[in-house]
Amino acid sequence: MPNAYISGSGMYVPETVIKNDDLKKIYGIDTDHEWIHKRSGIEERRFAPEGVNASDLAVPAAKQAVEDAGIEMKDLDMIIFGTLSPDAIFPGSGVYLQQKLGLCDGPNPNFVPCLDVRNQCSAFIYSLATAASMVKAGGCKNVLIVGAECHSAAMDMSTRGRQVSSLFGDAAAAVVVSQTEEDRGVRGWYLGADGRYADSLCLKGWDMRRRPYIPVGDDDCGRVTPEMMWPYMEGKLVFRNAVERMIQSLMKACSDHEITRDDIDLFLFHQANMRINQYVADQIGIPEDRLVHNLHKYGNTTAATIPLLIAEATRNGKLERGMKVAMVAFGSGFTWGSAIVDW
Numbered sequence: 001m002p003n004a005y006i007s008g009s010g011m012y013v014p015e016t017v018i019k020n021d022d023l024k025k026i027y028g029i030d031t032d033h034e035w036i037h038k039r040s041g042i043e044e045r046r047f048a049p050e051g052v053n054a055s056d057l058a059v060p061a062a063k064q065a066v067e068d069a070g071i072e073m074k075d076l077d078m079i080i081f082g083t084l085s086p087d088a089i090f091p092g093s094g095v096y097l098q099q100k101l102g103l104c105d106g107p108n109p110n111f112v113p114c115l116d117v118r119n120q121c122s123a124f125i126y127s128l129a130t131a132a133s134m135v136k137a138g139g140c141k142n143v144l145i146v147g148a149e150c151h152s153a154a155m156d157m158s159t160r161g162r163q164v165s166s167l168f169g170d171a172a173a174a175v176v177v178s179q180t181e182e183d184r185g186v187r188g189w190y191l192g193a194d195g196r197y198a199d200s201l202c203l204k205g206w207d208m209r210r211r212p213y214i215p216v217g218d219d220d221c222g223r224v225t226p227e228m229m230w231p232y233m234e235g236k237l238v239f240r241n242a243v244e245r246m247i248q249s250l251m252k253a254c255s256d257h258e259i260t261r262d263d264i265d266l267f268l269f270h271q272a273n274m275r276i277n278q279y280v281a282d283q284i285g286i287p288e289d290r291l292v293h294n295l296h297k298y299g300n301t302t303a304a305t306i307p308l309l310i311a312e313a314t315r316n317g318k319l320e321r322g323m324k325v326a327m328v329a330f331g332s333g334f335t336w337g338s339a340i341v342d343w
């Protein structure tokens, strides 16, 4: 059976930097840098401008990843798009990205399958497991995975929404998972979910039990209450479960592969909260120099966090060929996952 390795990566963050204090200055939110930084480690995040959505952010990241992999768009066999802030209710953002990358154009269009993965902060690990399985099974040679989020469009930027809006930022990052006969690549993964907490971190948007799904006024316009329109998060519950599940996922991935934390050269943790990541690292006994972070610069970019770390770490020399890498994520659902990759 062939192996599946990460052959290239790319990233894109919007230009506009929103510092913690800008949330107060620009949006009038009753918050401050000290509160946000102390509880999360976040210093700033990027917000995309009006007119830009997740598939737009994904285009430069995807182009960079394809180029970095040393292939061309025509060599892609599949697109997997992880996002919780998709362009539309349907279709998925993957088909918009396919169009925008030009895959449908010209005399030899590349009508690859496009799959959207709606697993929020765990989307990258779920996507990697899916891509690696397809590549190892021989069905695909090159799969593009993109994690892209346009959170700034769908957060309550008032004091009412500050618990959520102070944590999240916009970004896109991508990797290509390619087939190889070399002894390297994605060794395995562990995925999990606990649907009992589905409503503990969510954005409802509409109610499909209603007819129609959004209440309509006499003027024929839809009426959405703030409770439906904005994300809801039970912060402390999320925190407790994140810590528990991330530790459990990492331990399981290590035991399945008969390795210990000391065999791992680099840990790529989902970037939701520095206090969560610090607690997990302390409990497992991971030295500081085996972790990379970028949460302070970008905030929580959900599906994009781990590929963003990959794109940065491969470019700044922290992630090199021959390293053993462990990735772990936790998010809404609740869902979680880990993966072991020989780089």
Ligand SMILES: CC(C)(COP(=O)(O)OP(=O)(O)OC[C@H]1O[C@@H](n2cnc3c(N)ncnc32)[C@H](O)[C@@H]1OP(=O)(O)O)[C@@H](O)C(=O)NCCC(=O)NCCS
Binding pocket: 030, 031, 032, 035, 036, 039, 040, 121, 162, 163, 164, 166, 234, 235, 236, 238, 239, 242, 272, 273, 276, 300, 330, 331, 332
């Ligand atoms: C969100 C989180 C930082 C909140 O920290 P906390 O210590 O639990 O704070 P609380 O929610 O208890 O809120 C304490 C107070 O701060 C206020 N507060 C919330 N957000 C605030 C902000 N951005 N600025 C200032 N005050 C804020 C609350 O309204 C509350 O005020 P009150 O006591 O008057 O009601 C923390 O729970 C957390 O990090 N959870 C995990 C979130 C996460 O990672 N989500 C993504 C997972 S993928």
